[in-house]
Amino acid sequence: MENIRLGAISGILLLVFGGNAYAAAAATGNAAPARPAAAPAKHDVNITEFLPTVQFTVQGKTYTIDRIQDENNELTGGFAKTSRKCPPFCIHPMEAAPGVATVGEMELMEFLKNKVEKGAGLLIDARADSWYVKGTIPGSVNIPFTVFAAEERDPKLLEALKMLGVRPGESINWTDTSHRAMDDFNQHVRKFHWDFSNAKEVLLFCNGPWCDQSPRAIRSLIKLGYPVNKIYYYRGGIQDWLLLGLSVHIPPQPAAPAKPAGTR
Secondary structure (H helix, E strand, C coil), X not given: CHHHHCXXXXXXXXXXXXXXXXXXXXXXCCCCCCCCCCCCCCCCCCCECCECCEEEEECCEEEEECECCCCCCCCCHHHHCCCCCCXXXXXXXXXXXXXXXXXXXXXXXHHHHHHHCCCCEEEEECCCHHHHCCCECCCCEECCHHHHCCCCCCHHHHHHHHHCCCXXXXXXXXXXXXXXXXXHHHCCCEEEEEECCCCCEEEEECCCCCCCHHHXXXXXXXXXXXXXXXXXXXXXXXXXXXXXXXXXXXXXXCCCCCCXXXXX
């Protein structure tokens, strides 16, 4: 038994422990090297053939998007429903507004990595807060659709526009057909009370193809003058996101207000 502590047989111990240098060093009494990094979890359900996960960082917080690995997993609850009363929950067309690009899941993840992570874009969950707190797409911020429809002096709208890189000023839009009041020959120009020259690209979503919250937010942004070539629409929304088993972020709940002293 004394021989087992001899450093001369450390090579044998490496074989016995399957090449585990940490275990071999512990058995010989030598200083243990740093533990090797854990092997990445095996993914049988990738996002694409060569893309098991997507990782990105927003405002110092790192997110990872992957898919549920249980191939028997099924969608349950409200998002498993196939029918909803219409109106108001009617199926929406592919285009939210003229000039606004409709995107899918891969484009959304590219947007997170190429735009949001670099500070050039914002992924907006346009649903009411009561939906957002139940779970959202990682990396999104919640700006309810009602905010964009508020009066132009409303503090919540002003705060939201500032977050989007919009400043007080003036913009002129010649090219957006939804803003032209007359045809091109009359050279009519519509002016807006905001400067969109540094506005971020924005991608909006809500509950799914039957949900009107993000389309309404998009139309409100366009009415304010937001350039349509900087707006994207994820029509699939949370319902399609969940159907594909993609990661969901549960936002931290706000702390409950402190109770007055002497109360239970």
